[in-house]
Amino acid sequence: ALIAPGAMHLPGWLSVEQQRKLVNACRAWARGPVPLRHTTLPGGGVMSVRTVCVGWHWLPYRYSRTADDVNGARVAEFPDWLTELGRAALVAAFGERSDTTGYRPDTALVNFYDGDARMGMHQDKEERSGAPVVSLSIGDSCVFRFGNTQTRGRPYTDVVLESGDLFVFGGPSRFAFHGVPKVHPGTGDPATGLSGGRLNITLRETGLSG
Ligand code: MD3
Ligand code: FE
Numbered sequence: 001a002l003i004a005p006g007a008m009h010l011p012g013w014l015s016v017e018q019q020r021k022l023v024n025a026c027r028a029w030a031r032g033p034v035p036l037r038h039t040t041l042p043g044g045g046v047m048s049v050r051t052v053c054v055g056w057h058w059l060p061y062r063y064s065r066t067a068d069d070v071n072g073a074r075v076a077e078f079p080d081w082l083t084e085l086g087r088a089a090l091v092a093a094f095g096e097r098s099d100t101t102g103y104r105p106d107t108a109l110v111n112f113y114d115g116d117a118r119m120g121m122h123q124d125k126e127e128r129s130g131a132p133v134v135s136l137s138i139g140d141s142c143v144f145r146f147g148n149t150q151t152r153g154r155p156y157t158d159v160v161l162e163s164g165d166l167f168v169f170g171g172p173s174r175f176a177f178h179g180v181p182k183v184h185p186g187t188g189d190p191a192t193g194l195s196g197g198r199l200n201i202t203l204r205e206t207g208l209s210g
Pocket of ligand 1: 109111119124133135167169173174175176178179180200202
């Protein structure tokens, strides 16, 4: 369903097998070289979500090849199979378009939410690319709040994201405010390999080189 111009929600897009593969990959990334961490914000706040990055390391408000706020290690390589999954997601959302094969996501942000974790309303502006963001959800369902490009307040649309859901944010939706105000504990299917919590993987183009 089209939620807003450029914002497409495809419920249940990932098979359980694909979800298991992603859960296993996220476990391997969380084992190293950089562990899952609660990100500290410049104002001193600590995010309740735990994050590990692939390809480029996200810090507020920049990307780096090394985890400068964790252990200084170079982040894991972005694998080719994840590029292909990102392209398949764009095709599923918007059909074969001239820009699909040109999609070269180079970073994945893996966010893990326990039952109390939240993500406040924010815009993702660290990327120097207008390419779409691909979001994949696994495990417990959540309320995803999709807002506007002007303010973190209303108008916004609340959408329930469940395990296997794909969300693509392109065009005018790429710089909209968004957040996760609520996770619903115990709603995930253990067959994905996740026994609790919620996993969200976003694929992005940083627009950086080097
Ligand atoms: C819309 N993650 O990592 S995914 C984030 O579920 C983030 O973990 C949330 O917001 C999560 O920055 C929401 C959906 C999402 C991700 C990136 C976007 C929506 C977006 C970038 C631009 C617009
Ligand atoms: Fe975001």
